[in-house]
Amino acid sequence: MTTLDASDDVVRARGVTKRFGDFDAVRGIDFTIRRGESFGFLGPNGAGKTSTMRMVSAVSTPTSGSLDIFGLDPASRGSEIRGRLGVVPQEDTFDLDLSLRLNLEMFGRYFDLPRRVIKERTGELLEFAHLSDRAEDKVDNLSGGMKRRLTIARALMNRPELLILDEPTTGLDPQARHLLWERLYRLKREGVTLIITTHYMDEAEQLCDRLVVMDHGRIVAEGAPADLITTHASREVLELRLGAEDHAALAPRLADLAERIEVLADRVLLYVDSADDTLASVHRAGWRPERALQRRSSLEDVFLRLTGRTLDE
Amino acid sequence: MSEVTSLGWSRWRRAWWFQAVYYAQTWRGSVVSSVLLPLGYLGALGVGVGHLVSHHSGLIDGQTYLHFIAPSLLATTAFQLGEGESLWPVLASFKWTRSFHAAVTTPLTPRDVLVGKLAWVATRAFAIGVLYALIIAGVGAAHSWWALTLPLLSVVICLAFAAPLAAYAAKVDTDISFPLIYRFGFVPMFLFSATFYPVSAYPGWLRPLVQLVPLYHGVALVRAACFGGAAPAVLAHLIVLLVLIVVGVLWGDVTFRRRLID
Numbered sequence: 301m302t303t304l305d306a307s308d309d310v311v312r313a314r315g316v317t318k319r320f321g322d323f324d325a326v327r328g329i330d331f332t333i334r335r336g337e338s339f340g341f342l343g344p345n346g347a348g349k350t351s352t353m354r355m356v357s358a359v360s361t362p363t364s365g366s367l368d369i370f371g372l373d374p375a376s377r378g379s380e381i382r383g384r385l386g387v388v389p390q391e392d393t394f395d396l397d398l399s400l401r402l403n404l405e406m407f408g409r410y411f412d413l414p415r416r417v418i419k420e421r422t423g424e425l426l427e428f429a430h431l432s433d434r435a436e437d438k439v440d441n442l443s444g445g446m447k448r449r450l451t452i453a454r455a456l457m458n459r460p461e462l463l464i465l466d467e468p469t470t471g472l473d474p475q476a477r478h479l480l481w482e483r484l485y486r487l488k489r490e491g492v493t494l495i496i497t498t499h500y501m502d503e504a505e506q507l508c509d510r511l512v513v514m515d516h517g518r519i520v521a522e523g524a525p526a527d528l529i530t531t532h533a534s535r536e537v538l539e540l541r542l543g544a545e546d547h548a549a550l551a552p553r554l555a556d557l558a559e560r561i562e563v564l565a566d567r568v569l570l571y572v573d574s575a576d577d578t579l580a581s582v583h584r585a586g587w588r589p590e591r592a593l594q595r596r597s598s599l600e601d602v603f604l605r606l607t608g609r610t611l612d613e
Numbered sequence: 614m615s616e617v618t619s620l621g622w623s624r625w626r627r628a629w630w631f632q633a634v635y636y637a638q639t640w641r642g643s644v645v646s647s648v649l650l651p652l653g654y655l656g657a658l659g660v661g662v663g664h665l666v667s668h669h670s671g672l673i674d675g676q677t678y679l680h681f682i683a684p685s686l687l688a689t690t691a692f693q694l695g696e697g698e699s700l701w702p703v704l705a706s707f708k709w710t711r712s713f714h715a716a717v718t719t720p721l722t723p724r725d726v727l728v729g730k731l732a733w734v735a736t737r738a739f740a741i742g743v744l745y746a747l748i749i750a751g752v753g754a755a756h757s758w759w760a761l762t763l764p765l766l767s768v769v770i771c772l773a774f775a776a777p778l779a780a781y782a783a784k785v786d787t788d789i790s791f792p793l794i795y796r797f798g799f800v801p802m803f804l805f806s807a808t809f810y811p812v813s814a815y816p817g818w819l820r821p822l823v824q825l826v827p828l829y830h831g832v833a834l835v836r837a838a839c840f841g842g843a844a845p846a847v848l849a850h851l852i853v854l855l856v857l858i859v860v861g862v863l864w865g866d867v868t869f870r871r872r873l874i875d
Contacts, residue, residue, distance in 0.1 A: 320875070359717055360875045379624070379720040393715035397639055406631050410719035412624075458719070 308335045309371075310462050310493050311356055316365035317517075318351045325351040327517035328365065335461075338484075338494035340504045340511030342599065344609065348517040349497040350390065353466045356495060357387045370461070383411060386460030390467045392447045396440035400431060403439055404454055411458040421457060428483065429453035445476030452483060462493045469503060481506055501599040513599075515607040525599055532605045533597035534559050534571035538578045541567045543590030557581050562604055571601070624721055628729020629736070631716070636733070647694060647741055651686045652748075658682055658809065659752070674811050676840065680754040684763075684839045685808045687745040688831040691738050691767040695774030696799055698734045700791045703782035707872055714873060723869040727779065731862070734775045735768045742767025749839060759838040766838055770831035773854040776861025783868035802828045830854055 311333040318326040326348040333339045341349045354360035355367060358374035358381045367374060369381045394403050401422055408418035426432045429449040434442065442450065448468060455463060465484075469477040484507055488494055498504050504511055505525045513521040513528070521528055538558070544550055551568040555561050557578055558570035572578040575594035582589065604610055636643075663678030673681045706713040716726050742764030749755050749763065806828035812820055823829050830850040837847045 354875070357718060359873065379722060382718060383720040385718070387718040389711075389714065389718070391711060393711035395635060395710050395712050398635065402634060402638070406634060407715070407719070409627050409630050410716060410721055412627060412720070455718075 309333070310335050310369070311495070312366075312368050313356075314366045316352075316355065316362045316367050318348070318355060318360065319363040324517055326355075326362075329512075329514075329517075329519045331512055331519065331522065333493065333495060335493055336491050337509045338488050338496060338507055340508030341495070341497040341514055342499070342501075342504050342511050342603065343497075343514035344499055344607075347514040349514055350466055351517075352514070353464055353495070353497055357385060357464050358382050383458065384461050386455035386458065386463040388448075388451050388455045388463070388465040388468055390470065392451050394439040394447065394450070397438060399436050400426065400439055400442075400450060401435045403450070404457060407454050407457050413458065418457075421459075425453035425456055428456070428486075430479070443476075445472050445479070448472060448476070448480060449483070452480070456487075460492065462495065463487060464495045466497050467499070468496065469498070469500065477503070501603075504599055511599075513603055513606055515609075520606045521602065528599065528602045529597050531602075533601040535573050535597060536571075536575040537595050537597050537601060538570040538572055538575040538582070539567050539591075539593040539595070540570065540582065540587075540589040541591040542587070554582070554587070557585070560605075564610070569601070569604075571597070625725040625728035625732060628716060628721060628726050629732045630729075631712075632730060632733035633736070636737070643737075646697065647690055647737075648744070651690045651745075655679075655683060655686055655748070655752075674813075674840075676754070679752060680839075681811075681836075682809060683749045683752055683754040684835040685806075685832045687742065687749065687763060687767060688770055688828065688835045689803055689806075689808055690741055690745065691770040692774055692803070692828050692831060693799075694738055694741060695734065695771040696778055698730075698737075699775045699778035700782050700794070701788060703730070703779045704785065704788055704791075707783060708786075713869075717873045723873040724866055726873070727783075727862070727865045727869045730779060731772060731775055731865075735772055738768045738771035739764045755839050757839060757841045759841065762838050763835065766831075766835055769851070769854050769858070770828075770834070772861070773827055773831065773857040776858050776865060778861070780861050780865030780868045783865060783872045802826055806832050808832055827853065827857055 309332050311331070313329055313331050315328050315330060316326060317324065317328050329348075329352065331339075341352060343349050351360065355362050355374070356369065358369060358378040361375055370384060372381055374381050395406075398406070404422045404425055405418050408421065413421075423432075426435050429446075429452065431442075431446060431450060431453070434446070439447065439450065452465070452468065468484075469480055472480065481503070484494065484496075488507075494507070496503070496507055508525060510522070510524055511528070512519045521532065523531065540554070542550055547568070548563055551561065551563045554568060554570060558572045560571040562569040562571075570578055579592055579594065582592070600610065659679035659682050663682075666673065666678040713726050717723060721729075745767070746755070746760060746763040749760065805823060806826050807823060808828070812823055812829070815823060830853045833842075834847065834850040834854070836842070837850070
């Protein structure tokens with residue numbers, strides 16, 4: 301990989317904060333997103349992801365710190381920046397009475413694209429979203445997954461250099477999620493820079509080259525998903541459900557069998573090199589767990605390690 | 614490379630265009646409220662009640678009753694367009710469809726969204742003004758060349774309501790106050806702005822109160838355009854409405870920005 305100069309930085313944030321009244325949503329974060337990479341913000345609800353996304357989308361001004369997007373200051377060049385962005389908000393924002401085609405065409409007008417270009421791209425984008433046969437339908441009649449696909453298609457109307465997706469697959473069934481992921485891969489291959497927030501671990505692992513973990517408005521870790529797992533978790537995890545009423549009291553006695561344990565409300569996580577070997581040791585020690593699950597470590601474990609909480613808490 | 618080429622000052626036209634396309638898809642209902650209903654009033658009151666009135670008291674302010682109320686129906690229709698486009702539709706675009714939020718993820722600013730919306734309402738008010746000017750002329754109630762300004766007066770009256778109400782709708786979280794505004798604001802205003810009878814019909818102590826009502830000035834202005842009026846009074850009516858527009862736009866500039874950008 302060649303060295304990147306400053307012009308390859310799409311977003312640069314230094315000491316950025318965001319305060320609403322007396323609530324600090326973002327408490328001083330630094331990150332740099334490079335051209336062509338897909339960058340994730342991972343964290344539970346209320347971690348400050350959406351506030352960060354709004355600032356990066358140039359629809360919210362940082363309370364303090366410096367933020368530039370494409371090397372421009374969003375406070376004074378917001379319109380220009382937004383002309384080069386695509387935004388997929390958490391909630392769909394369509395005019396439900398209008399057809400899919402009109403919704404896309406109107407959006408093209410907002411970017412002041414020539415009519416001919418709008419027509420052409422509307423066709424392409426409906427194709428991309430796998431919705432060509434629904435073009436004249438009202439948006440109201442679409443399923444949740446279809447609406448998300450249409451939202452992404454709409455965000456591509458101006459051929460953005462940077463696409464910002466806030467929880468793109470929340471509320472979708474697995475099939476719809478995989479179709480969306482496939483579409484996002486395609487964009488990534490075409491060189492579009494992606495920013496994705498999610499609280500789904502698998503999504504972050506699948507889509508992100510690099511990510512930051514946010515908690516309480518701060519960045520608590522940064523790196524490639526695999527590196528974060530190597531650094532902050534063991535290779536494998538053994539999950540035990542002990543079945544006893546006082547499992548919280550019993551669980552600590554397992555500590556000797558693992559590098560580290562986490563006691564959750566309903567189960568114990570043992571961080572180990574080999575879950576197989578550990579399970580054998582557990583049995584030898586006379587434990588009879590109700591259920592035992594062996595798996596590789598994931599970002600979920602990284603998150604638990606860094607914040608002491610699970611992501612859906 | 615940026616594909617956005619045109620200058621910032623014309624961005625609001627893209628928001629205007631959106632409103633126009635939306636209207637093109639959903640215009641049918643508006644024909645009832647903006648055309649058929651006022652024509653119904655004109656028929657029922659102008660001809661029906663007018664017959665009674667002329668029997669009992671002859672002319673009102675020197676006009677037949679039909680001529681007297683024809684201009685005020687332009688004023689009330691422009692008013693109804695202004696309020697009707699600015700409470701629920703504006704809140705809906707923020708809260709339910711969130712289409713205003715979508716617009717500001719593009720080069721458009723909250724100000725462009727506000728100006729585009731008001732410009733579109735003004736466009737419709739102008740069209741209604743032209744239609745009513747023809748009807749007013751058709752029933753013989755246009756006694757002055759100033760009647761040519763009726764489409765513009767329709768825009769002024771409409772915006773005097775649309776601008777402050779849109780600003781207000783951008784501020785609220787729910788529509789709970791809207792029915793109250795209708796019941797205790799709009800309905801009395803429609804009835805008591807010297808719309809259907811002259812202000813001289815009220816007892817002396819009540820007249821200054823009627824003159825506080827914004828629609829009263831709209832009705833008076835339209836009537837003056839049809840029948841002629843004293844310049845200072847006409848100017849005063851116009852100023853009241855223009856002040857409402859200016860205050861509404863400035864207030865809306867703040868409430869739209871706060872709602873869309875934080």
